Amino acid sequence: MTGAYLDYNATCIPRPAAAKAAAEVLAEGGNPSSIHASGRKARGRLESARAEIARLANARAEDVVLTSGATEANTQALSQPGVTRVLLSDIEHPSVLEAAPMAQRVPVTPAGVVDLNALRALLTGQDNSGTLVAIMAVNNETGVIQPLVEVAGIVAEAGARLHVDAVQAAGRIDLDIASLGTATLSLSGHKIGGPTGVGALVLAKGTTVSAMILGGGQERRRRGGTENLVGAVGFAAAASEVLASRDDEQSRIAALRDRLETNLATEAPNAMILGQQAPRVANTSCIALPGISAERQVIAMDLGGVQVSAGSACSSGKVAASHVLTAMGHPPEIAGTAIRVSLGWASGEADVDAFLEAYGRLAAKA
Amino acid sequence: MVSAFKCRTTPDRDWLDGRGKAPMIHDFDKPIEKTRIVAAMSGGVDSSVTAALLKERGYDVVGVTLQLYDHGAAVERKGACCAGQDIYDARNVAEQIGIPHYVLDYESRFKESVIEDFADAYARGETPIPCVKCNQTVKFRDLLDMAKDLDADALATGHYIQRAPAADHAKAQLMRAADPSKDQSYFLFATTQPQIDYLRFPLGSLDKSETRDLARRYNLPVAEKPDSQDICFVPNGSYARIVKALRPDAATPGEIVHIDGTVMGQHDGVINYTIGQRRGLGIGGREGDTDPLYVIRLAPEQARVIVGPRSALAVPRIRLTDVNWLGDTTLSSAARDIQVKIRNTMDPVAARLETTALGDVEVSFVEPLFGVAPGQACVFYDGDRVLGGGWISNRL
Numbered sequence: 001m002t003g004a005y006l007d008y009n010a011t012c013i014p015r016p017a018a019a020k021a022a023a024e025v026l027a028e029g030g031n032p033s034s035i036h037a038s039g040r041k042a043r044g045r046l047e048s049a050r051a052e053i054a055r056l057a058n059a060r061a062e063d064v065v066l067t068s069g070a071t072e073a074n075t076q077a078l079s080q081p082g083v084t085r086v087l088l089s090d091i092e093h094p095s096v097l098e099a100a101p102m103a104q105r106v107p108v109t110p111a112g113v114v115d116l117n118a119l120r121a122l123l124t125g126q127d128n129s130g131t132l133v134a135i136m137a138v139n140n141e142t143g144v145i146q147p148l149v150e151v152a153g154i155v156a157e158a159g160a161r162l163h164v165d166a167v168q169a170a171g172r173i174d175l176d177i178a179s180l181g182t183a184t185l186s187l188s189g190h191k192i193g194g195p196t197g198v199g200a201l202v203l204a205k206g207t208t209v210s211a212m213i214l215g216g217g218q219e220r221r222r223r224g225g226t227e228n229l230v231g232a233v234g235f236a237a238a239a240s241e242v243l244a245s246r247d248d249e250q251s252r253i254a255a256l257r258d259r260l261e262t263n264l265a266t267e268a269p270n271a272m273i274l275g276q277q278a279p280r281v282a283n284t285s286c287i288a289l290p291g292i293s294a295e296r297q298v299i300a301m302d303l304g305g306v307q308v309s310a311g312s313a314c315s316s317g318k319v320a321a322s323h324v325l326t327a328m329g330h331p332p333e334i335a336g337t338a339i340r341v342s343l344g345w346a347s348g349e350a351d352v353d354a355f356l357e358a359y360g361r362l363a364a365k366a
Numbered sequence: 367m368v369s370a371f372k373c374r375t376t377p378d379r380d381w382l383d384g385r386g387k388a389p390m391i392h393d394f395d396k397p398i399e400k401t402r403i404v405a406a407m408s409g410g411v412d413s414s415v416t417a418a419l420l421k422e423r424g425y426d427v428v429g430v431t432l433q434l435y436d437h438g439a440a441v442e443r444k445g446a447c448c449a450g451q452d453i454y455d456a457r458n459v460a461e462q463i464g465i466p467h468y469v470l471d472y473e474s475r476f477k478e479s480v481i482e483d484f485a486d487a488y489a490r491g492e493t494p495i496p497c498v499k500c501n502q503t504v505k506f507r508d509l510l511d512m513a514k515d516l517d518a519d520a521l522a523t524g525h526y527i528q529r530a531p532a533a534d535h536a537k538a539q540l541m542r543a544a545d546p547s548k549d550q551s552y553f554l555f556a557t558t559q560p561q562i563d564y565l566r567f568p569l570g571s572l573d574k575s576e577t578r579d580l581a582r583r584y585n586l587p588v589a590e591k592p593d594s595q596d597i598c599f600v601p602n603g604s605y606a607r608i609v610k611a612l613r614p615d616a617a618t619p620g621e622i623v624h625i626d627g628t629v630m631g632q633h634d635g636v637i638n639y640t641i642g643q644r645r646g647l648g649i650g651g652r653e654g655d656t657d658p659l660y661v662i663r664l665a666p667e668q669a670r671v672i673v674g675p676r677s678a679l680a681v682p683r684i685r686l687t688d689v690n691w692l693g694d695t696t697l698s699s700a701a702r703d704i705q706v707k708i709r710n711t712m713d714p715v716a717a718r719l720e721t722t723a724l725g726d727v728e729v730s731f732v733e734p735l736f737g738v739a740p741g742q743a744c745v746f747y748d749g750d751r752v753l754g755g756g757w758i759s760n761r762l
Contacts, residue, residue, distance in 0.1 A: 292515075295468070295471070296515055299468045299516060300515070300516055300517075302466065303517075365515070
C-alpha cells in the first residue's frame with residue numbers, strides 16, 4: 001500500500017508470512033474432503049491451520065468453524081434456532097446490528113463502555129432461555145475494551161447466552177473463550193494480517209450451532225461448502241505471528257499511538273480524542289475535529305497520502321455519521337467530524353509523522 | 367464543427383482530443399499537472415468523459431459522486447443519476463481512468479434544498495425545475511465548497527454549456543453549447559459569476575455523438591449507457607405521487623372552471639395538472655363551443671383548475687423573481703433587447719428586459735408566448751452568450 005497506511009482496523013496490511021503460506025497452498029491445491037492422497041494432504045494442512053486459529057481464543061481446534069469472514073460468523077451466531085430475543089450493544093459492528101434488526105439495544109456510557117446496569121435491567125425478571133446477548137470485545141471505532149468478564153457474569157446469571165464479536169481484540173488483548181464465559185466468539189482473518197474472505201466462529205466447549213449454509217456437510221455439518229484452504233492457511237500463519245509477537249508488537253504500537261496523541265495536542269489543539277477515558281487497545285485513536293466533516297477529512301488526508309477512515313464506510317464508499325459516537329452521546333458536530341486512526345504491525349514513526357503533518361494542515365482550516 | 371465559443375486568443379490551443387478539437391482552455395496561473403480539478407461524476411457518460419478528458423490532459427483530477435437520494439426509493443428508476451447503480455458505475459469509471467474517487471452523502475441536503483422545494487412549488491400550482499435548484503444548491507454551492515476545501519482550482523461538470531475564459535473579456539462568460547440540441551444553458555441560468563469563475567465545462571464544444579465516441583476511445587464501461595431522462599428522483603415520471611406523499615394537502619379535489627366562470631367538472635388535485643395541458647382534463651366541451659380547452663391557470667388556494675381556449679394562454683409580459691444577471695452593466699441601467707427562453711425545449715425568442723421603478727424585473731415578448739408556467743425559468747441570451755435569467759412569477 002502506498003503512503004502512510006493508518007487504517008488497520010479496516011484491514012491489516014497482510015503479513016508476509018501469511019501471504020507466503022497462502023500462496024504456497026494455493027499453488028498446491030487439493031480438496032480437504034477428498035479421500036485420495038492430495039485430499040489427505042490438504043486435510044492435514046487445514047486441520048493444522050484450524051488448530052493455530054483456535055489458539056487465538058485459546059479454544060479447541062474442533063470448536064472452530066471456519067467461515068467466509070466475521071460477518072458470516074456473527075450472522076450465524078445470531079441466527080440460531082431457539083433464539084427468541086436478542087440484545088445488542090448500541091456500538092456493535094454493522095455485521096451484528098444488521099443480522100438482528102429487531103434486537104433490543106443496550107446503551108453505552110459516554111466513555112463508550114457498555115452500560116452494565118442497563119444490561120442487567122434488560123435481563124431481569126424474564127425467562128431468558130431464548131435470549132442471546134451480543135457484545136463486542138473491542139470497539140472498532142474507538143478501540144475501547146468492553147468489560148466482558150462482567151458482561152458474561154450478568155448474562156450467565158440471567159440464564160441467557162452470550163456471543164462476542166472479538167474481531168478487533170484478536171492479537172491485541174488476551175482472549176480465552178473459557179474464562180470469558182461466552183458461548184460463541186467471532187474472528188476475522190484479514191484484521192490480523194491474513195487474507196480477506198476467511199473468518200471463524202469459535203465455540204465454547206459444549207456449545208452447538210446449526211449451519212446456515214447447508215450443502216456438503218463440511219465443518220462437522222456446521223458450515224457447508226468446500227473449505228477455504230488458502231484462506232485458512234493464510235489466517236493461521238497470521239495467527240502464529242500475532243501469538244508469538246503480540247506483547248512486543250502491542251507495546252511498540254502503543255508508543256506510536258501515544259506519541260501521535262500527545263503531539264496532536266500541540267499540532268491541532270482543537271482536536272478531541274474520543275474514548276480516551278476508558279481502557280483501549282493500543283492501536284486505535286478516534287479523533288474529532290469540530291468544523292470539518294469527517295468525509296472531508298478522510299478525502300483531504302487521502303489526497304495527501306495518509307489513509308485513515310471515518311465512522312463506518314459503507315460499501316458504496318459514502319461516509320455516514322458514526323453510530324458509535326452518537327451512542328456515546330456525542331452530538332453531530334462531533335460524531336460527524338471524527339476520524340479513526342488505527343496502527344498495526346508495519347506502522348512506524350514515519351507514518352505518525354506523515355499523519356501529524358497532514359492533520360496539522362487540515363486542523364489549521366477548521 | 368465550428369465552435370460557437372468565440373474565443374479570439376487561445377492561451378492553450380494545443381490540447382486536442384485526438385480529432386482536432388479543443389474541449390477546454392487551460393486558464394489557470396499554474397502548470398496543468400499542478401492544477402487540481404474536482405470532476406463531478408454522476409455515473410453517466412457525459413461526466414465520465416469529462417473526468418477522462420481532464421485526466422488525459424494531465425490535470426490532477428479528483429472524482430466525486432454525490433449520493434442524493436435513497437437507493438431503495440429509486441430502484442424502479444432506470445436511467446437516472448446518483449443512486450446505487452450510478453455510484454457503482456462512477457467508481458468503475460474512476461478506476462478505469464486512474465483517478466481517486468469519493469462518494470459524498472448529500473441525501474439530507476438534496477432533500478432540503480431540492481425535493482422539498484419541488485413539492486412546495488407543485489403545491490403552489492407552479493411547475494418547478496428541480497435540476498436548476500440542484501445546480502444552484504447541492505452542486506454549485508455545497509460541492510463547489512467541498513472542492514475548494516480540497517484545494518482544487520476548479521470544479522468540472524459534464525454539462526453542455528461553454529465557458530469563455532476571462533482572458534478575452536472583462537470576466538469569464540457563459541455561452542450556449544456548440545450543439546444546440548444538447549445545450550443545457552436553460553438549467554444553468556442561476557450560475558453566479560463567482561461560480562462561473564470556478565467552474566469548467568469541458569464538453570461544451572462537443573456534441574453527444576462525439577462524447578460517446580470519446581467514451582469508446584477511453585474504453586469507459588459506461589460508453590453505451592443510456593442518457594438520463596427527466597427528473598432523477600421521480601420514479602417513472604410520476605410527479606404527482608411524490609408530491610402527494612410529501613404534501614398530502616396538495617391533492618385536495620376541486621372544480622375545473624372555465625375562465626368565463628362556468629364550472630366544467632371536478633378534478634382530484636391541482637398537482638395533476640400543468641399549464642398548457644390539453645389532454646386528460648376529463649371534461650367535455652360545451653354546447654356551441656367546439657374549441658379545445660387548455661389549462662390556463664392553477665389556483666391551489668381555491669383548489670381550482672382554470673381552463674379556457676388556446677388564445678387565453680397567450681402571455682405578452684411576465685415578471686421574474688430571484689433574477690441572476692450576468693451582463694456587463696447593471697440590470698437597472700437600461701432596458702435592453704435580448705432573446706429569452708421560457709422552456710428548455712424552445713428556441714430563444716426576442717424580448718425586452720427592463721426593471722420597473724419599483725425594482726421588479728419584467729420581460730415583454732415581441733410576440734406573446736403560449737404556455738408560460740409560473741415556476742419555470744426565463745433565461746436571457748445575447749446570441750450565444752447566456753446573460754442569466756429569473757423565475758417566472760405567478761403575478762403581474
